[in-house]
Amino acid sequence: MKIINRFIAAMVLGAGLMVAGAAQAHGIWFAQRATQLALIYGVGADDLDSVKRLPLVKSIAGYDAAGGPIPTRLRVAGPLLLVDADSQPSLVAAVLFNGIWSRTPEGEWLKKGRDEVPKATVAEKNFKYAVHIVGALNGPLPMLPEQVLQIVPVEGKLPLEMGKPLALRVLHRGKPVEGAKVLADFVTDPDAVPLKTGADGRVTINVRNQGLNVVTAIWDGPSDEPAKADKIEHLATLSFVLPHAPE
Amino acid sequence: MKKLMRILLVASAALLLETAHGHGKLEPSHPGGIVQVVGDLLFELVPLAGAVELYVEEDNEDLPSAGMTAKLIVIAGGVKTESAMTPAGGNKFVAKGTTVPRGAKVAVLLTRKDKLTKVGANFALK
Numbered sequence: 001m002k003i004i005n006r007f008i009a010a011m012v013l014g015a016g017l018m019v020a021g022a023a024q025a026h027g028i029w030f031a032q033r034a035t036q037l038a039l040i041y042g043v044g045a046d047d048l049d050s051v052k053r054l055p056l057v058k059s060i061a062g063y064d065a066a067g068g069p070i071p072t073r074l075r076v077a078g079p080l081l082l083v084d085a086d087s088q089p090s091l092v093a094a095v096l097f098n099g100i101w102s103r104t105p106e107g108e109w110l111k112k113g114r115d116e117v118p119k120a121t122v123a124e125k126n127f128k129y130a131v132h133i134v135g136a137l138n139g140p141l142p143m144l145p146e147q148v149l150q151i152v153p154v155e156g157k158l159p160l161e162m163g164k165p166l167a168l169r170v171l172h173r174g175k176p177v178e179g180a181k182v183l184a185d186f187v188t189d190p191d192a193v194p195l196k197t198g199a200d201g202r203v204t205i206n207v208r209n210q211g212l213n214v215v216t217a218i219w220d221g222p223s224d225e226p227a228k229a230d231k232i233e234h235l236a237t238l239s240f241v242l243p244h245a246p247e
Numbered sequence: 248m249k250k251l252m253r254i255l256l257v258a259s260a261a262l263l264l265e266t267a268h269g270h271g272k273l274e275p276s277h278p279g280g281i282v283q284v285v286g287d288l289l290f291e292l293v294p295l296a297g298a299v300e301l302y303v304e305e306d307n308e309d310l311p312s313a314g315m316t317a318k319l320i321v322i323a324g325g326v327k328t329e330s331a332m333t334p335a336g337g338n339k340f341v342a343k344g345t346t347v348p349r350g351a352k353v354a355v356l357l358t359r360k361d362k363l364t365k366v367g368a369n370f371a372l373k
Contacts, residue, residue, distance in 0.1 A: 032286065034286075035285060035286035035287070035288060035364075035366045036364065036365070036366070064320065064322060064327060064354070065322050065352035065354065065369065066322045066325065066327060066352070068327060075363065077363075084363075084365065085356075085365070087318065087320050087329060087354070087356055088318075088320055088354035088355065088356040088367030088368070088369060089367075090354075090369060134369065135368075135369045136369075136371070138352075138371065246273050246284075
């Protein structure tokens, strides 16, 4: 009996680790670094090498307070990718295509499609999206071009204090998605049990931080290359800052 | 003894206040000024009739405007206007010939002497 109990415990632990592994997908978001806005690649406290991933960035865009586009690019500054805009943005957005990945039956991830790894247990395309609100949100967040999966606040404003509720909607190509997994903060609580959006794409989180918040939504969509990938994993972040009290 | 205690109490309160405001005042220094803090930079925007002034401090000290450039962005009534702000001595920039309408969305973008580092601030005028 003891042996069976230990076996069951090991199975449960293993399943938990597998779930944790899936939840540890990397994402992109924007955060302030030395007063500049940087594009971060990572998960949790892992702020990984974004410079070497610059070739994977498919778009970077800035928008002014009226939603008008601003010429924007990423600039390499040492180990950082900094946003370099010709004017002051109110929104910044990026898309990174992380390629096609397949997991072998042995659990190894290879950057290859199912056509090259026919016995893969999973074969997926990975897209990462990031939208950052600069300062306060003073109206509805528009649907941004190229943000195939996007998180938008239901009301056009953010709470001023952490702990307050924030209603969000997750949209795929502008349409609400049901079942998207949402984390209130990808950086400070990446292992939280995710909330799931309802049929209207809606979910309500409690804003976690009086500071940077990186809300994340993950949703699997159909593949556009079924010979190579079974699905597309879309991972979107919406980042914003609740300002601290004046010093 | 009581007088000494009172002096010590006032002195320590003053010290506390000093450390709590280690990053400088947040009240505008100029009439009609609006303050925004970005990191350790403080931007004070002063809309005037026919001109807009910008004052910049870093770590509670005036940041000399010489050698830097600034841009003023005004969005009002769906129309966006960008104006260069020229260094005007001390920590001051000015955009002449510009008036900011009530309710306009205003932003500034400062480019530092290295011509690469840009720091901006958004203001909401009432």
